[in-house]
Structure formats: structure tokens, C-alpha cells
Amino acid sequence: xxxxxxxxxxxxxxxxxxxxxxxxxxxxxxxxxxxxxxxxxxxxxxxxxxxxxxxxxxxxxxxxxxxxxxxxxxxxxxxxxxxxxxxxxxxxxxxxxxxxxxxxxxxxxxxxxxxxxxxxxxxxxxxxxxxxxxxxxxxxxxxxxxxxxxxxxxxxxxxxxxxxxxxxxxxxxxxxxxxxxxxxxxxxxxxxxxxxxxx
Amino acid sequence: xxxxxxxxxxxxxxxxxxxxxxxxxxxxxxxxxxxxxxxxxxxxxxxxxxxxxxxxxxxxxxxxxxxxxxxxxxxxxxxxxxxxxxxxxxxxxxxxxxxxxxxxxxxxxxxxxxxxxxxxxxxxxxxxxxxxxxxxxxxxxxxxxxxxxxxxxxxxxxxxxxxxxxxxxxxxxxxxxxxxxxxxxxxxxxxxxxxxxxx
Numbered sequence: 001x002x003x004x005x006x007x008x009x010x011x012x013x014x015x016x017x018x019x020x021x022x023x024x025x026x027x028x029x030x031x032x033x034x035x036x037x038x039x040x041x042x043x044x045x046x047x048x049x050x051x052x053x054x055x056x057x058x059x060x061x062x063x064x065x066x067x068x069x070x071x072x073x074x075x076x077x078x079x080x081x082x083x084x085x086x087x088x089x090x091x092x093x094x095x096x097x098x099x100x101x102x103x104x105x106x107x108x109x110x111x112x113x114x115x116x117x118x119x120x121x122x123x124x125x126x127x128x129x130x131x132x133x134x135x136x137x138x139x140x141x142x143x144x145x146x147x148x149x150x151x152x153x154x155x156x157x158x159x160x161x162x163x164x165x166x167x168x169x170x171x172x173x174x175x176x177x178x179x180x181x182x183x184x185x186x187x188x189x190x191x192x193x194x195x196x197x198x199x
Numbered sequence: 200x201x202x203x204x205x206x207x208x209x210x211x212x213x214x215x216x217x218x219x220x221x222x223x224x225x226x227x228x229x230x231x232x233x234x235x236x237x238x239x240x241x242x243x244x245x246x247x248x249x250x251x252x253x254x255x256x257x258x259x260x261x262x263x264x265x266x267x268x269x270x271x272x273x274x275x276x277x278x279x280x281x282x283x284x285x286x287x288x289x290x291x292x293x294x295x296x297x298x299x300x301x302x303x304x305x306x307x308x309x310x311x312x313x314x315x316x317x318x319x320x321x322x323x324x325x326x327x328x329x330x331x332x333x334x335x336x337x338x339x340x341x342x343x344x345x346x347x348x349x350x351x352x353x354x355x356x357x358x359x360x361x362x363x364x365x366x367x368x369x370x371x372x373x374x375x376x377x378x379x380x381x382x383x384x385x386x387x388x389x390x391x392x393x394x395x396x397x398x
Binding site for chain 2: 013
């Protein structure tokens with residue numbers, strides 16, 4: 001593997017799919033086409049036999065943190081997962097990468113904004129206080145920043161020097177469609193390569 | 200402020216409450232009782248007037264990242280927020296802190312495990328494949344590690360040298376009860392102080 005080939009950690013909820021390994025291979029093939037090396041969470045290929053659930057969970061977490069440390073940037077699948085927002089495991093990895101100084105790139109196969117998705121998921125029209133503040137049924141503010149997810153995520157991407165790509169995948173391909181992923185990898189690889197040349 | 204007073208960044212979804220500033224003050228008062236300085240996301244007191252939603256969001260994100268960098272550890276409220284898991288903004292901040300090398304402490308006012316909460320929220324009993332794998336209606340795996348949330352969160356806390364505190368708050372005080380928070384601060388302050396003495 002050439003030293004100049006940037007390593008992209010491929011975070012996302014597709015690890016929960018039955019064909020996760022296959023999707024991981026497809027993602028890595030796309031990375032190679034753009035001169036990058038894709039690092040998939042399941043690459044660690046851990047032997048978890050004989051471990052308790054908790055031990056296994058801790059082992060996977062440690063392996064993933066090590067893979068992120070060994071990478072140059074994150075490419076995260078922020079497609080909403082089992083609710084309003086991105087998968088929290090993916091979000092943790094985005095933050096972890098940003099804290100390490102990695103660029104964080106992300107994509108989502110759902111382009112609807114956070115405010116609209118929140119109201120839909122809560123089955124609530126949102127109430128406005130006298131100050132115009134949009135609130136849920138518990139009086140908790142619903143963000144209206146025109147963003148795709150919580151502001152820390154989109155802000156983190158921006159601050160790290162990454163980018164976000166949006167797409168609208170077919171409902172039945174929401175976790176498997178790789179169009180936005182490919183565009184995201186193209187941008188990440190381009191940015192990391194130009195950086196490597198500057199240095 | 201004494202140099203030896205550890206700074207704890209207080210991440211959590213209570214920033215969305217109407218009385219967020221008041222809760223922040225209560226949390227900081229508890230920190231002081233344990234010899235620590237609480238750093239609340241709203242401390243930046245930003246002037247966002249005249250900004251677009253997106254500009255305001257980016258400004259808040261940058262301010263929060265700066266507050267985290269200026270802190271020694273994270274104390275995160277992982278109480279499930281608008282769905283199965285912890286608030287994604289909080290989770291991003293946990294990951295960011297861990298990436299920076301901060302210890303990550305966390306608490307939750309809901310002690311039910313992730314697997315049970317997931318099945319309840321999805322209104323699905325979970326199906327098992329022939330290999331015993333627990334899946335949702337989309338065939339995506341439901342984690343069964345005996346953990347409170349996604350394994351990256353609990354693993355990250357452990358790897359960072361932090362701890363997690365669980366409690367079961369009254370439903371109407373789920374985002375305001377500070378019992379588990381106080382226990383979490385006590386442990387964080389104790390650990391950070393003993394560390395400072397060792398060094």
C-alpha cells in the first residue's frame with residue numbers, strides 16, 4: 001500500500017446489515033477507484049468466542065478506536081437510523097476522529113432537514129412560545145438552523161475541513177445506496193491528496 | 200480559579216430546556232461542591248443576532264468545540280433523547296473529548312438496557328435468524344451486549360478512563376434530576392484530583 005494513499009475510516013450503520021461485509025467490500029472498492037484505502041469497522045475480524053456480551057462490546061469498541069487512529073479521515077454515513085438522527089455509534093466516531101484532528105466527511109441518503117424530520121418523528125406539529133421558539137410536547141426546543149442533523153455534527157464536519165454530501169435514496173436502498181458515498185469519497189480523496197502534495 | 204481545579208464540560212440535551220441556563224447553574228454549583236469547575240455549553244453567551252440559522256449553528260458548534268478543548272474531562276448526560284439513544288450532539292461531544300484525550304464520564308437517568316429500549320421504541324419483538332441473531336423489521340441487527348447504549352459510547356467511556364453512572368429518575372424529571380449527575384461529578388472530580396497529585 002503506497003504511503004500516499006489516504007486511509008478513510010468508513011463509519012456507518014450498515015455494519016448492522018446481514019450483508020455488512022459485502023457492503024464494506026463495495027465501499028472499499030469505490031475508495032480504491034479514487035486512490036484511497038477504505039477502512040471498514042469489521043476489518044478487525046475479531047474472535048469474540050467465549051466472551052460475555054459486555055466483553056465483546058468493549059473489544060469491538062477498542063478495535064474501532066484503533067482503526068480510527070490508524071486512519072487519516074472519516075467518511076461517515078449520517079443517514080438517519082432508527083429515529084430522527086444519525087446512528088450514535090457513527091456520531092461518536094465522527095467526534096472521535098475530529099478530536100484526533102482528522103477531517104470528517106459525511107453523507108446522508110435522506111436529504112430532508114432535521115426540523116422537518118423531528119416534527120414528523122415526534123408526530124407533533126411543534127408549538128411556538130411567545131418568543132417564536134419551536135418546542136416539542138415537553139417544552140424542549142426543536143432546532144431550526146436549516147441543518148440536516150444536530151449542529152455539532154454539521155459544525156464538526158465544517159470545522160474539521162470536511163464536507164457533507166446529500167442524496168435521496170430509494171426507501172428500500174436507504175442503507176445500501178452508495179451514490180452519495182461515492183461523491184463523498186471523491187471529495188475526501190481529492191482534498192487529502194491536494195493536502196499531501198502541499199506538505 | 201485555582202490551577203488545580205479540573206474543568207468538566209457538561210454535555211447534555213438539557214440545553215434544549217426552557218430553563219437551560221438555570222439547570223446549567225445548578226450543575227455548576229454541584230461541580231464547585233466537589234472542587235471542580237463546570238463548563239456549560241451556553242457559557243459562551245454568543246450574540247447570534249443578524250445571523251442566518253446556518254451561521255448561528257456553525258457559531259455555536261465552534262464555541263462548544265472551543266469549550267471542550269479548554270476542559271479537562273467530559274461529564275455527559277446520556278439519558279435517551281427523542282428516541283432510543285443519547286442525544287447525538289452530546290454523543291459527538293463525548294467522541295470529540297475522547298479524541299482529544301479527555302476522560303469521558305457519563306450518566307443516564309434511564310437504567311433500562313439498549314436492547315429492551317430498542318425493541319420497545321421500534322414496537323417490534325425482534326426476530327431471530329437461524330444463527331440466533333436478533334434483528335429489526337429491516338433485517339438490521341439489534342445489539343445484545345448488555346450495554347446501556349451503542350457499544351462505541353460505553354467502550355469510549357471505559358477506554359478513556361471514565362465511568363458511567365445509572366439512575367432511574369421520575370418520568371417528569373428525566374432531564375432535570377441531578378442525582379446521577381452528582382454521583383458522576385463526584386467520581387470525575389475524585390479521579391482527576393488523584394491524577395493531578397500523581398503528576
